Amino acid sequence: MPAVTLADRLRELRGSLTQRQLGRALGVSVPLISSWEHGVVPPPERLDDYARYFALAEPGSTLPTPEQLSPDERQTYDVLRRGLHRLRGSSEIEPELPHPLRFPPGQAITIVPSELPSHVRDQFGDVSKPQGPDYVDAYKYADLDALIELLSFIRGMNPTNPTTVGVPSELSTDDLTAHLIALGGVDFNEVTEATLTDLSHVPVKQLRRATFQDTGSFSVGYADGRRVELAPKLRRDQRGTTLREDVAHYLRAPNPYNRERTLTFFNGMYSRGSYGIVRALTDPKIQERNAAYVDRRFHGADTYSIVCRVKIVANEVVVPDWTVDDIRLHEWPEAEHDRSSGAAAH
Incomplete structure (x- = not known):
């Protein structure tokens, strides 16, 4: 034969x-x-x-x-x-590790960054004005470091997937029905705000800032009925305000505009928090460990959420390691032992 x-x-x-x-x-x-x-x-x-x-x-x-x-x-x-x-005839077969940012080949991906309000962009001068000779269109993005990191990783991991980047006002209906990745929170991103309304069963809410200078926070709920506010840590002195630790939110769910595609949130209260939560799944030293944790912890769940610390040390963002208990501030769905023991919030 x-x-x-x-x-x-x-x-x-x-x-x-x-x-x-x-x-x-x-x-x-x-x-x-x-x-x-x-x-x-x-x-x-x-x-x-x-x-x-x-x-x-x-x-x-x-x-x-x-x-x-x-x-x-x-x-x-x-x-x-x-x-x-x-x-x-492959001599060595490496196991394919599951990763939340690996999508089926050929399926479209849309990244929706937050948009800086015009009064903030005006501070950049002529580079933020379309009529200016040195106009830079990318200055409209609120979390530019996070966007650059995320976009390069997405395209590297998904080389056959068409990838679109645009602020909410630039997107079509087709863009919204792709694998949707929202970057940034409810203050500057209309897509984050709209889709969170559709995810009312997720017990994590970002509290909108009353003014641009406010710290802001996330409100998280537990199965026993408690709600806790999680806020960044700032140091204020005569030299100004320094971010010591941000709070950031990673969420995965079915896309409410197309249930056969996914919705992913990367959202910090500050831009450095957004960058840190993106790096949790893109950093070469940490991302495989975090992806394995997500697969193990939430396997089989189509909707899940992690709120975590993003520490700032010597003015540098420390990539959050989700396998460290002290880094994770809130997880949903709650683990069985957390629900049975009524574990206190971090």
């Missing part, structure tokens, strides 16, 4: 599905599916997609993220993936 080839195995997996149906699910063209089934060797990441799709108990019309696989499906995925890579 002749040995089974990779092309044979790919045709066998497809089964009764048409090449068009499979191509739509994987985000690739019919000719590409056909070429793989006739001997062209797919890149390793496409074999991962095959394994993830056919690990599903009932494969549908979309490719699941690693986080969406059940424990049994994850086991099936690992077996399928190793088998496909072995047929491909």
